[in-house]
Every structure is written in structure tokens, then in C-alpha cells.
Amino acid sequence: MSSHQKLQGYEFYRKVLGSANYVLAPMVDQSEYAWRILSRRYGAQVCYTPMIHAKMFCDESNKQYRTDVWSTGKYDRPLIVQFCANDPEILLKAALKVQAQCDAVDLNLGCPQHIARRGHYGSFLQDEWNLIFNLINILHKNLSIPVTAKIRVFPEVEKTIKYAKMIESAGAQLLTVHGRVREQKGHKTGLADWEQIRKVKEALKIPVISNGNILYFEDIQRCLDATGADGIMSAEGNLYNPAIFAGINPPVWQMAKEYLEICQTVPTKISYIRGHLFKIYRPALPYHTDIREQLAKVNTLEEMFTLSEELRKRLMKTAEESKEDSEIRKDENGFKIFPYWICQPNVRTESGNSKKKKEETIESNIVPETLQCE
Ligand SMILES: Cc1cc2nc3c(=O)[nH]c(=O)nc-3n(C[C@H](O)[C@H](O)[C@H](O)COP(=O)(O)O)c2cc1C
Incomplete structure (x- = not known):
């Protein structure tokens, strides 16, 4: 009792x-x-x-x-x-x-x-x-x-x-x-x-x-x-x-910006922020590897804003140019295919491996294994 x-x-x-x-x-x-x-x-x-x-x-x-x-x-x-x-x-x-x-x-x-x-x-x-x-x-x-x-x-x-x-x-x-x-x-x-x-x-x-x-x-x-x-x-x-x-899949830049703005009002460890940005931006980073490398290095919220703004401009331009092509399709396994500037799940294969192993390497180096608890 x-x-x-x-x-x-x-x-x-x-x-x-x-x-x-x-x-x-x-x-x-x-x-x-x-x-x-x-x-x-x-x-x-x-x-x-x-x-x-x-x-x-x-x-x-x-x-x-x-x-x-x-x-x-x-x-x-x-x-x-x-x-x-x-x-x-x-x-x-x-x-x-x-x-x-x-x-x-x-x-x-x-x-x-x-x-x-x-x-x-x-x-x-x-x-x-x-x-x-x-x-x-x-x-x-x-x-x-x-x-x-x-x-x-x-x-x-x-x-x-x-x-x-x-x-x-x-x-x-x-x-x-x-x-x-x-x-x-x-x-x-x-x-x-x-x-x-x-x-x-x-x-x-x-x-x-x-x-x-x-x-x-x-x-x-x-x-x-x-x-x-x-x-x-x-x-x-x-x-x-x-x-x-x-029930929505917003553009990655929108979620990143909102999150960074929240971090301006609520003190947040840079390593947490970095981890989040890597995940939100994940589909886009293979297309902008320079941003990926910089994201691994920057150490202030301000720098993260600057980097995000640069990525936003590039992605919005691509989205604008490929407007007709942004319809959601499905791959042979029935997984939705989103344009890479849209927030989307990290789809893993049956064995549990991520489809895009290579791009994950930098990200997984950011969060030390000892701290993860999946
Ligand atoms: C980055 C990360 C950190 C996690 N940390 C915890 C944790 O602190 N406590 C916990 O019970 N589970 C933790 N988990 C496991 C999740 O809560 C969840 O059980 C697991 O990821 C399966 O759910 P999902 O398929 O929605 O990812 C973590 C998972 C991830 C991806």
C-alpha cells in the first residue's frame, strides 16, 4: 500500500x-x-x-x-x-x-x-x-x-x-x-x-x-x-x-529553425543540439557534405543558426526548382520516398541496418556510444 x-x-x-x-x-x-x-x-x-x-x-x-x-x-x-x-x-x-x-x-x-x-x-x-x-x-x-x-x-x-x-x-x-x-x-x-x-x-x-x-x-x-x-x-x-x-512532414529547415529558436530561450547543451540537427537534416546532408562537416565542428548556437540559414537557402532553391517533382512516391518495399529536404524517417532494412550507412558515420561519432541508450 x-x-x-x-x-x-x-x-x-x-x-x-x-x-x-x-x-x-x-x-x-x-x-x-x-x-x-x-x-x-x-x-x-x-x-x-x-x-x-x-x-x-x-x-x-x-x-x-x-x-x-x-x-x-x-x-x-x-x-x-x-x-x-x-x-x-x-x-x-x-x-x-x-x-x-x-x-x-x-x-x-x-x-x-x-x-x-x-x-x-x-x-x-x-x-x-x-x-x-x-x-x-x-x-x-x-x-x-x-x-x-x-x-x-x-x-x-x-x-x-x-x-x-x-x-x-x-x-x-x-x-x-x-x-x-x-x-x-x-x-x-x-x-x-x-x-x-x-x-x-x-x-x-x-x-x-x-x-x-x-x-x-x-x-x-x-x-x-x-x-x-x-x-x-x-x-x-x-x-x-x-x-x-x-501527421505532417515539414521541411527540414522549418523544424531546425524552430528548434534553434527554442534553444535561444532554454539553455541547451551544444552536443544535444548538434545531435538533433544531424538527425533533422539527415536526408539533405549527403547532398551538402560541406555543411555536414561544418556541423560536426561548430560550437556555438550562433554558428548553428548561420549554418542552418545557409542550408535553408540552398534547399529552398532546390525545392522551388523541382516543385512539380515533389509528389510523394513509394519504393519497392512500400516505403514513402520524400524529397530530401523534407523530414522523414530513417528507414532501416530487415537486419536493422540503416539504408544509408555511409552518411551515418559522422553522426554516430557525435554521440558517444557510452551515452546512448537505445
Ligand atoms: C538517441 C536515443 C536515446 C535513447 N535513450 C533512452 C533512454 O534514455 N531511456 C530509455 O528507456 N530508452 C531510450 N532509448 C530507446 C527508446 O526510448 C525506444 O525504446 C527505442 O528507440 C524504440 O523506439 P523507436 O522505434 O520509436 O525508436 C533511446 C533511443 C534513442 C534513439
């Missing part, structure tokens, strides 16, 4: 989260405050912060970390703050520091990266059910707001269902299910299993958010129908097209 009177399950989902269908995923270095402002403007109904390392967050000698990962504002709601942790007391201490400024605290049980293995958190806890129970339960009992969790699936659906039920019984009031197993990362990413998500949703009483396989706006309804989930969460789809939830 919780010692606090608080809304639970569907009551929480309806009254606090507004029965949200469109959820912005937690993304290390990428779902920061400025990005959340942009994503909400284009339809995100609930946003997650990037994963915050509970122990580092509580470390009084590391104020820089706290400033880097945690910043919010009056209109940044509904907001769910995500932590990774392996010590219930430390998790509670970290969560208490943010509970007045958010609507729920989430436990990351999905991160499959090496850093999570070394740090003993994320998906590397998924075989320690007692520990997971305690991590969730301590927040359920002691926070004034609900606790939620984000998991990956197991290869066996029956095990995933048992796992999800255990998390529910620990006090989680909402569960996000990323329909991939722990090994599905990098070049092995592949497809998420919506059928597993459907079975988990059927088995639980709390709201379930489905995560994985959302490239286009149309995929959202397909996913809701296939899984019966209450909402869907998007990470990469949103990064490449921040307007995905609004």
Missing part, C-alpha cells in the same frame, strides 16, 4: 495524462527540455525526460550532471522523469528531488547498451525480479506521484506476461513495452513484436504504451489497432520528424 493518496492506473492516465495516445520517448541526450517543447508543439501529449542515472543525480559533488540532465518549466507537463538505478534507497532519494516538478517517475528496464551492463541497470536487471519489485515498490510506497516502468520483452511471451504482472503488482501505474528483446540493438535491431505487446496489454489492468515500429503517422493507428495499447511511444520517428504526431 502507498502511504500517499494518489491517482492510480486508468484514473491517473485519464486525469493526469489526458488519455494520451502520443508519447515522446525517453532519449539520452535527446529528449531534453528544448526538444520536449518542440515535440509538444507538434502533438506529443506526454513527454519523458532522458534517462537519469539516479546515483549520479544524488551525488552532491557532481552538480554539472544534474544541470545537464534535468531542466524543465511551467508548461512542460505532463512529464515523466525516467531514472536508471539498482539501489532502491538511492532511486527513492533521486525521485524525491523531482517529484514536485513532474507527473510520474519511470524506471528504465530496457537499456541494452554496454554501459548498462557495466553499471548493472536497464535491461540487465530483467532477470532480477526481486530487485525490480523493490525498486518499483519503494517509489510506489513513498512518492506522492505514481511510478511507471519501461521494459523490453523476453523471447517467450509467457515470461514477458509474468514479468509485466510482477511489475504491476509492485505498484507500477503504467507500463511501456518496447517490443524488442535485449539482444535487438545496433545492427540486430530488427522489428518490434506487436503481438507480444498485445498479449501483455490483455493481461494487465494498468494502461500499456506500445513502443517500436513507428516510422510514419499512419503506423500509430495500425499499432493501436494491432496491440490494443492505450498509446504509442516514439523515439527515432520523432527525432527524424519532430512533427510525426501532427
Whole structure:
């Protein structure tokens, strides 16, 4: 039992989260405050912060970390703050520091990266059910707001269902299910299993958010129908097209400019901004390699504006000249072909590889692997 009177399950989902269908995923270095402002403007109904390392967050000698990962504002709601942790007391201490400024605290049980293995958190806890129970339960009992969790699936659906039920019984009031197993990362990413998500949703009483396989706006309804989930969460789809939830694919220069303008009002780390611009501009950069190289080097917001303005001029000129040709077609696999100045998903092949491997090299060098948490 919780010692606090608080809304639970569907009551929480309806009254606090507004029965949200469109959820912005937690993304290390990428779902920061400025990005959340942009994503909400284009339809995100609930946003997650990037994963915050509970122990580092509580470390009084590391104020820089706290400033880097945690910043919010009056209109940044509904907001769910995500932590990774392996010590219930430390998790509670970290969560208490943010509970007045958010609507729920989430436990990351999905991160499959090496850093999570070394740090003993994320998906590397998924075989320690007692520990997971305690991590969730301590927040359920002691926070004034609900606790939620984000998991990956197991290869066996029956095990995933048992796992999800255990998390529910620990006090989680909402569960996000990323329909991939722990090994599905990098070049092995592949497809998420919506059928597993459907079975988990059927088995639980709390709201379930489905995560994985959302490239286009149309995929959202397909996913809701296939899984019966209450909402869907998007990470990469949103990064490449921040307007995905609004059902539009705007020109890349428009999204970049709006984002940079938000960064003028909300202090944002240059490395985060750079990461976003690389993703928004991704389809256009192979055609403007000089801009790509400069984007990797510039270090101020002002320089990013200047670079973006130069790219905007070039792209608008091309768009103007090829006006008749801007109709959206589909390739042999049914993927839409957008002109390269339009925000569009980073389509991966069956094996999980990006179609345009070469162009990605610079971008992936920008965000250190150790910080990623896909
Ligand atoms: C850049 C990036 C950072 C991520 N960081 C986190 C994170 O902090 N916490 C988390 O639970 N998942 C993280 N993920 C995983 C996503 O939340 C999501 O589960 C995964 O990308 C699948 O969703 P998608 O198909 O919409 O991309 C990250 C993904 C990306 C692309």
C-alpha cells in the first residue's frame, strides 16, 4: 500500500495524462527540455525526460550532471522523469528531488547498451525480479506521484506476461513495452513484436504504451489497432520528424529553425543540439557534405543558426526548382520516398541496418556510444 493518496492506473492516465495516445520517448541526450517543447508543439501529449542515472543525480559533488540532465518549466507537463538505478534507497532519494516538478517517475528496464551492463541497470536487471519489485515498490510506497516502468520483452511471451504482472503488482501505474528483446540493438535491431505487446496489454489492468515500429503517422493507428495499447511511444520517428504526431512532414529547415529558436530561450547543451540537427537534416546532408562537416565542428548556437540559414537557402532553391517533382512516391518495399529536404524517417532494412550507412558515420561519432541508450 502507498502511504500517499494518489491517482492510480486508468484514473491517473485519464486525469493526469489526458488519455494520451502520443508519447515522446525517453532519449539520452535527446529528449531534453528544448526538444520536449518542440515535440509538444507538434502533438506529443506526454513527454519523458532522458534517462537519469539516479546515483549520479544524488551525488552532491557532481552538480554539472544534474544541470545537464534535468531542466524543465511551467508548461512542460505532463512529464515523466525516467531514472536508471539498482539501489532502491538511492532511486527513492533521486525521485524525491523531482517529484514536485513532474507527473510520474519511470524506471528504465530496457537499456541494452554496454554501459548498462557495466553499471548493472536497464535491461540487465530483467532477470532480477526481486530487485525490480523493490525498486518499483519503494517509489510506489513513498512518492506522492505514481511510478511507471519501461521494459523490453523476453523471447517467450509467457515470461514477458509474468514479468509485466510482477511489475504491476509492485505498484507500477503504467507500463511501456518496447517490443524488442535485449539482444535487438545496433545492427540486430530488427522489428518490434506487436503481438507480444498485445498479449501483455490483455493481461494487465494498468494502461500499456506500445513502443517500436513507428516510422510514419499512419503506423500509430495500425499499432493501436494491432496491440490494443492505450498509446504509442516514439523515439527515432520523432527525432527524424519532430512533427510525426501532427501527421505532417515539414521541411527540414522549418523544424531546425524552430528548434534553434527554442534553444535561444532554454539553455541547451551544444552536443544535444548538434545531435538533433544531424538527425533533422539527415536526408539533405549527403547532398551538402560541406555543411555536414561544418556541423560536426561548430560550437556555438550562433554558428548553428548561420549554418542552418545557409542550408535553408540552398534547399529552398532546390525545392522551388523541382516543385512539380515533389509528389510523394513509394519504393519497392512500400516505403514513402520524400524529397530530401523534407523530414522523414530513417528507414532501416530487415537486419536493422540503416539504408544509408555511409552518411551515418559522422553522426554516430557525435554521440558517444557510452551515452546512448537505445
Ligand atoms: C538517441 C536515443 C536515446 C535513447 N535513450 C533512452 C533512454 O534514455 N531511456 C530509455 O528507456 N530508452 C531510450 N532509448 C530507446 C527508446 O526510448 C525506444 O525504446 C527505442 O528507440 C524504440 O523506439 P523507436 O522505434 O520509436 O525508436 C533511446 C533511443 C534513442 C534513439
